[in-house]
Amino acid sequence: MIEYALYFHIPFCAHRCAYCDFTTYAGQDSLIPAYVDALCREIELVGGSLTEKAHAKTIFFGGGTPSLMSVPQFNSIFETIRENFQINPNAEISLEANPGTLKPDYFEGLHRLGFNRISFGVQSAHPDELKMLERIHSYADVVAANLAARKAGFDNLSFDLIFGLPGQSLDYWQATLKLIVSLYPEHLSLYALTIEEGTLFGRWAERGMLPLPDPDLAAEMYEWASEFLVEKGFYQYEISNWAKIDDGRLTVDREKPSTVYRPPSFMCKHNLQYWRNLPYLGFGVGAHGYANGMRYSNLLGIQPYIERLSRAEDAEFPLSPTSISEEEISSFQAMQETMMLGLRLTQEGVSAQAFQTRFGRSMQDVFGAEIDELVALGLLEWVNKKTPEALKTSDILRLTPRARLLGNQVFRRFVGE
Ligand code: SF4
The missing domain is CATH 3.20.20.70 (Aldolase class I)
Structure with missing residues (x-):
């Protein structure tokens, strides 16, 4: 589902x-x-x-x-x-x-x-x-x-x-x-x-x-x-985001990389x-969406938005009658975006197993050169732990703490800039 x-x-x-x-x-x-x-x-x-x-x-x-x-x-x-x-x-x-x-x-x-x-x-x-x-x-x-x-x-x-x-x-x-x-x-x-x-x-x-x-x-x-x-008592889970630890069960895993991952709620x-590069639908002026392998965005301007919808009779999912740009996302683009977005998650990172399950190819196979270079530069690291997507222990690729301030340099390598 x-x-x-x-x-x-x-x-x-x-x-x-x-x-x-x-x-x-x-x-x-x-x-x-x-x-x-x-x-x-x-x-x-x-x-x-x-x-x-x-x-x-x-x-x-x-x-x-x-x-x-x-x-x-x-x-x-x-x-x-x-x-x-x-x-x-x-x-x-x-x-x-x-x-x-x-x-x-x-x-x-x-x-x-x-x-x-x-x-x-x-x-x-x-x-x-x-x-x-x-x-x-x-x-x-x-x-x-x-x-x-x-x-x-x-x-x-x-x-x-x-x-x-x-x-x-x-x-x-x-x-x-x-x-x-x-x-x-x-x-x-x-x-x-x-x-x-x-x-x-x-x-x-x-x-x-x-x-x-x-x-x-x-x-x-x-x-x-x-x-x-x-x-x-906060847990940094994304480059710019912290959540209060609420269950007392979380063990910060930097010293023990195989610690079970129990994120705060x-x-x-x-x-x-x-x-996690999962689907979302955007409604309203200038909203963006990503679903059914397509990215789209709605028109700008409140009056044109209201006018367009007053005349609209149907829509073709996931697009809105007010969508003005749409782009089919290829499997390779989806892989690039999964890396770029997932690496923002400072603890969860991108799971090798979840990547393989989703795309039918290994992360190392697709991005081996980029990953090896960034690991050698001390900007990415491999850890081994459980994640919400991979119920078994999996290899996780994530930013090193010092790379949190250099995220854009890392993300660019995965989107070919
Ligand atoms: S103008 Fe509105 S949307 Fe922009 S920062 Fe101020 S309150 Fe937020």
């Missing part, structure tokens, strides 16, 4: 932050009701294009700022998902939330609907950094949102932070991380700032008005955070689906 991750893109924000290059639009909130109707239509057409309901193992509302939508609007979307997909009873159902947009009773409504995970876009605890990023929230909003979510019954909260900000000192970064850890999150995502063209930061940087982040200092921040979070199951 194929199980899908479902992603819903909500492209509305109260204000565009200075560093943001996501598909999102500020000042278009009046289109939210029509967007919800269009999203429901897209779900009906894509889900209904199969003879049997497809199984959904995770549901993720990302953006943009999904928390700008009301509980009744989410309710309409959930009803449509339930009519057209079989949602697993233990499905992870996540919402990305901006702490500056939230009221306490909102969380109760979300929890009643079935949401069981919230990911807060926090970025920093310092007022001056939040101001520079043009975020609309304060650290006090984060504390209040955390408390309200806990009171409503949420026991799986994640916080996104950014390090390597212009002018940020190590002390400032350490203070942010300590404050956030004091809120007892189950999950943390830590991203290094990248300055993207077309953003306000990008324009400031071009004119020399933004002190660019120092890469050495950013590396020091990352390394400090990795050590600090291990001390605080707070790892983000939705994102694991991407990193």
